[in-house]
Amino acid sequence: MRDTQASKSRSLLYAAAAFLLLATCVSSQAKADVPTFTVGWSVYAGWNPYFYMQKSGILKKWADKYGIAIKVQRFDYAASLDAFVAKNIDACTMTNMEAFDLPAAAGVDSTAIIVGDYSNGNDAIIVRNGLTFDKLPGQKIMLVQKTVSEYLLERGMVLNGQQANLSKLKLINTSDSDIVAAFMNNKSNPVVVTWKPLVSQILADKSVHSIFDSSKIPGEILDLLVVRTEVLNRPDGSGQKFAKAVSGAWYETVAQLAAGQANAIKYSAGASGDSVESYKEQLKTTSLFATPKSAADFTTSPTIKQKMDLVRQFCFAHGLLGQGIKSADDVAIIYPDGSIQGKKDRVRLRFNATYMQAAQQGKL
Amino acid sequence: MAAFSPFDIVDIQARPNRLVAQALSCLLFLICIGLYMQTSINRHKENPEDRVTPNATQLAxxxxxxxFEPAEEDDYIPADDASKWxxxxxxxxxxxxxxxGRRFLISLALLIPAVVLALHIGLFPWFGAGFLRFVLFFDKIVALSLLPILFIVFGIDEWSKIALIVIGVxxxxILDVTQMVKAVPQEQIVKAFTLDANNFDVAYRVVFRQVLPQVINSLRLNLKPMMLFLFAGEMIAxxxxLAYRIAIMRRHMGMDVILPYVLWVAFLLFAIDLSLRLLNRRMHPWFQA
Structure with a gap:
């Protein structure tokens, strides 16, 4: 009796296994017909909604509408950029500065299809002992070098009339995973430049204070969704569908977030392991383009060109464009109105407002 | 030479002749270089400005x-007629x-007291009782995870990096050297005492002299962990x-500089290892490693 039961259950197991195998074969076959796209994102107030967008099914709804599949994958920031430049992923969240100095400068033609937000206080320069800008030269400054932190520091110096002292700054390249401990535990290091939520953690100590933050340079540190241009221009049109689907999903997500929908905020906060409180505080200093209209208006305005010009000159001055590039114009940017910053034959970064405008007109 | 038969590969007694042996030892290098070049060529076909796998010109x-060029953060501007040197x-x-190199050498020097301590732990029962268990425990601590504490104690300047290396290695x-010391036959120690040696004669002139070549070999094996800890420290703050430059270059995919740096570090490690090996052979010709 026991034996037959055992063999029965065993054959059942085999049958189930065979069925599963068949099922996976069939489903993977079915998947192969559907163009699949991968979006990489990393933890940041303005990008956390991608986590909710996927979890809530909003993304799947839009992907299904266009008959494609979209995967969303979380990375460390640097790793996501590496994956994007190595062409392992099709789209990636990044700041305007990295879009310019990484994929674009490395010859990977890239298109920004969503201008999501700008940092409006998320990045800050924090000092001890009431230091001011004129006293910064000679002090040790901890920051992640060659990122928006260094850009912020330099802009702060320039806007406070300390341009001549830029070369006297003593920078210590400090990993963002250790920068809070390194600053808090060393009274001899009086200055740190970093971003939220690290800024909030540091400012919890009442003996330090912020002397400059990104709200003083609005619109200069942009957070984008960047797609490889070759993906966007795939001859079968699937790239266009991808851009439309992801834009549609994004603005539905952001609308929920802006309306303060509890789940949208809860899951976006959870994406970075933040509490709802802390995430709401971060959103206050993140100027989200909550409507496609606001995003499209900004992207088509002349302002963006001025801001990008500051960023590209910074990148060039700091050697971020690599050894081979002799002028900032060698990595040219094209804007929605067709104007080009740099050499016409070297367009590498494109701002494309088409999909934001389509979302604005409800044409997605 | 007898003709080559495929079974020679699994024959312990079959020796390739010198030329073949040399060629075989180069084979994997050539394959690696070939694979790299192929990847690089393919990627450059797709994107002439690719930076992930720089080609020969980019590398040059x-x-x-x-x-020949100063670091970007330096103030030095070479005169137009500055010589190559x-x-x-x-x-x-x-x-x-x-x-x-300074960080590395200071840490290396700080390992000398560690070796002396190990000699005492292995030889003097009172030291053994006091230290051995603690070192056994401490050895299993992953130093990298204690960074915030290291920052408090050593600051974020030179000493925290050196401390990271020393605590890591x-x-x-110490455990390794303690084992070597314990492996010295007890009879020798007894004999030395009967020949009127005092405690320190036994420790430094009988035991230490004997284990020194093994200690140097152990150090050679630890060069790579030392470099790993140094890199970790330099990438943190x-x-x-060398690792600072690699971290900075990574921000814009400067593989054209990173690759030469990685090879340079490999060469430096190889040179230190080789010099330690030669030193060992010179100092201890009797030692068969």
Whole structure:
């Protein structure tokens, strides 16, 4: 009796296994017909909604509408950029500065299809002992070098009339995973430049204070969704569908977030392991383009060109464009109105407002 | 020579002749270089400006920049007629090698007291009782995860990096050396005492002399962990050093500089290892390793 039961259950197991195998074969076959796209994102107030967008099914709804599949994958920031430049992923969240100095400068033609937000206080320069800008030269400054932190520091110096002292700054390249401990535990290091939520953690100590933050340079540190241009221009049109689907999903997500929908905020906060409180505080200093209209208006305005010009000159001055590039114009940017910053034959970064405008007109 | 038969590969007694042996030892290098070149060529076909796998020209530029151009954060501007040597002296690779090398050598020097301590732990029961268990425990601590505490104690400047290396490597060295000391036959120690040696004669002139070549070999094996800890420290917080430069270059995919740096570090490690090996052979010709 026991034996037959055992063999029965065993054959059942085999049958189930065979069925599963068949099922996976069939489903993977079915998947192969559907163009699949991968979006990489990393933890940041303005990008956390991608986590909710996927979890809530909003993304799947839009992907299904266009008959494609979209995967969303979380990375460390640097790793996501590496994956994007190595062409392992099709789209990636990044700041305007990295879009310019990484994929674009490395010859990977890239298109920004969503201008999501700008940092409006998320990045800050924090000092001890009431230091001011004129006293910064000679002090040790901890920051992640060659990122928006260094850009912020330099802009702060320039806007406070300390341009001549830029070369006297003593920078210590400090990993963002250790920068809070390194600053808090060393009274001899009086200055740190970093971003939220690290800024909030540091400012919890009442003996330090912020002397400059990104709200003083609005619109200069942009957070984008960047797609490889070759993906966007795939001859079968699937790239266009991808851009439309992801834009549609994004603005539905952001609308929920802006309306303060509890789940949208809860899951976006959870994406970075933040509490709802802390995430709401971060959103206050993140100027989200909550409507496609606001995003499209900004992207088509002349302002963006001025801001990008500051960023590209910074990148060039700091050697971020690599050894081979002799002028900032060698990595040219094209804007929605067709104007080009740099050499016409070297367009590498494109701002494309088409999909934001389509979302604005409800044409997605 | 007998003709080659495929079974020779699994024959312990079959020796390839010298020429074949040399060629075989180069084979994997050639395969690696070939694979790299192929990837690089393919990627450049797709994107002529690819930076992930720089081609020969890009690499040559990267090497030139690292060897003859000053680091970007330096104030030094070479005079137009500066000689190559002048430029080399102020180049970024020299600057980085000097600062990393200093950290490395200081840590290396700090391992000497660790070895002496190990000798005592292995030989003197009172030391053994006091230290051995603690070192055994400490050896299993992953030093990297204690960084915030290291920052409090050593600051974020030079000493925290050196401490990271020493804390990471010293316990392993101590345990290793303690084992070597314990392996010295007890009879020898007894004999030395009967020949009127005092305690320190036995420790330093009988036991230490014997284990020294093994200690040097153990150090050679620990060079790579030392370099790993140094790199970890420099990537966490630094304003110069070989790993600092690699971390900075990574921000814009400067593989054209990173690859030469990685090879340079490999060469440095190889050179230190080789010199320790030669030193060992010179000092201890009787030692068969």
């Amino acid at each position: 530029n990267g090497i030139h920049a690292s060897v 002048e430029r080399f002296k102020h180049s970024m690779i020299v600057k980085d090698t000097v600062s990393s 010293a316990p392993t060295m 630094a304003s110069d050093g």
